[in-house]
Amino acid sequence: MSRHTLRVDWPACKAHGLCAEILPEVVSLDPWGYPIVHEPVTGEVLEMARSAVKACPTLALRLTRPPPRH
């Protein structure tokens, strides 16, 4: 199961907004232009999520697997 999480490096994020353009299924923007990640990234949008990570001008996005809960 390819269940990833799109995580934001908040100090690096400068609200350029490309992630929301590329991945509107998962990311929307708050009133100040910062991303709100709605849900985990699954199969179909994984490729687009990878594009979003690559496209971020400040490299503020990471795709991670959620850690196992203890």
Next chain:
Amino acid sequence: MTASLVAAGVVGSKSTSFLNGPELWFANRGTGFVLLLLLTFSTMLGVLATARVSPRLWPRMLSQGLHRNVSMLAVTFLAAHVSTAVADTFVDIRWYDAFVPFAGNYMPLWLGLGSLALDLLIAITVTSLLRHRMSHRPWRAIHVMAYGAWALGLLHGLQMGTDAGTAWGAALNYGCIATVLLAVLVRLGLLVRPKLVTS
């Protein structure tokens, strides 16, 4: 023009005529101007990408994609501009003069500015291709030198370019300066109100 050069005894008959002739020179001048336009356009796009202009009118991905494509095109024209200069045997520009500034025989200062611009652009290109393998701050520090590369290239052309003195040449140069200046003013929020202030 060729006739006057023959009369001055500059054009010899020993070297091959193509490498000595005007075609490479024209190509060098042409690629130089196109390069300046492309670099100006790319710089403008790069500056505006960080300015807070509404994405409804102009999607951010479009800016980023265009910036990348224009920059890659500029790099090819840069390669052509440098090769034609080196290949041209009419003036003595050795291959390493393209990379080592101020050591040339022919107009070393102004040529050197061009070499410096080339060095910066090489660094910028390489780091941008490897952007994801390096951390953001050093990448950005190098990338910001694009302003310098653009300015050096413009100055190199102004002083060294054969066509800089013509009316259209001057107009192009001033137009490029104005374009980048305007973009910077927009970026600083002095012309267009920015959408939000970030850290």
Next chain:
Amino acid sequence: MSADTTVIPITTADTTVIPITTAPQPIVRNEVGLDPVVSHGPALLAGIAQGPGLAAHRRRLGRAPTPSADELVKLARDVDLRGRGGAGFPAAIKLASAHRRKAVVVVNAAEGEPASRKDAALMSLAPHVVLDGAAAVAHALGTREAHIVVPSELPSIRVGVQTALRERVEAGERVKWQIHDAAPRFVAGQAQAVLQLLAGKENLPVTAWQPEAVSGHRGRPTLLSNAETFAHLGHLARVGFDGYAAHGTAAEPGTTLLTLRGDGWDPQVREVAFGTLLADVLSEAEMAQPLLLGGYHGTWLKPAQLQGLRVSRIDIAAAGATLGAGVLLPLAQGWCPLVRTEALVDYLAGQSARRCGPCMNGLPALAGALGDLVHRGGPVAPVEELCGLVKGRGACAHPDGTARLVTSMLTRFPEEVDLHSLGECRGGRGEVFA
């Protein structure tokens, strides 16, 4: 009070006023009453009457304990020891994660919560209780590198810690200590901010991709915990499960330090066993007032909820609150909890590190919307929306804590909220004091 005025100690049956020289200017306007009145306690604060010196400490307790990692983890798990920095993370899990090569121990005495004084009390009066705990943990993790972070706005703490460390070095302790000064702001005590300070960078939070117990200072496993947590670990290692469980309840053995900021100017620090009735900690008058529990990132409780409530993580969670950093802030008589909350949120918004967009923009907007609601009859919806917007979207939990405070205010005092939307207020408007 001038910068170097010290309070003359007044010793009564079981309390001692401890002088702490104040910094020349309070950093926050609500920092009146900096000198805590610390009471003698059953475990951590058992020896404060003998003074903070190492000799007296060793006479009373002997050498620092030297547990193995497994022993310490088991003890911490058996008593369910939680971190005392505010988040309440299980200490056993942190210890187990950090038990790898080249670990680092970091004692966080920075006390980010402005209203809290327990760390200051510990480091002034019983520094070796904390440092023995840190030494025990260092021994268990097989490391000699230890750091301690002190608040820069209370310079006497640093002096006290330096003295204590010097005594230990002279006594031959093998742990290598380094002191660091935290910046005078709320978020300076946050874990990632502390790690940044240790790395020589600005004392502000950054995003953590791994817990610091796994990869922290210089990529090494870092056991970073609150000063009081280390004190508990040391005490636990020394007296074992039975000794530790001599106080508290079966479900929650042990004690915890509370800071009470009640009617008087001076904050009180008391060591209280788990299971103690809140009515035995607070005065009658204080029990009749709404209580802000946990600190500025805490939650409100109504007077009705306080009756029969015990100092117990479980009980308090059932009441919809958390113990947090152990600060009890009863609302002063005749004041309005909404006005108080709004002033706190104003302060908290100003304490943003301004590194993360949602916090830097969202908290001032929240303060504005809350101000509208409290003072100008504005709507509730924007306040709720902003609370939702800032949660979980930042490098640290500062926006989360602030949102928690506001949400608890809305939940506990719906009648006051309704009144304010009509432009009325039952209580007074007043200057905020800690």
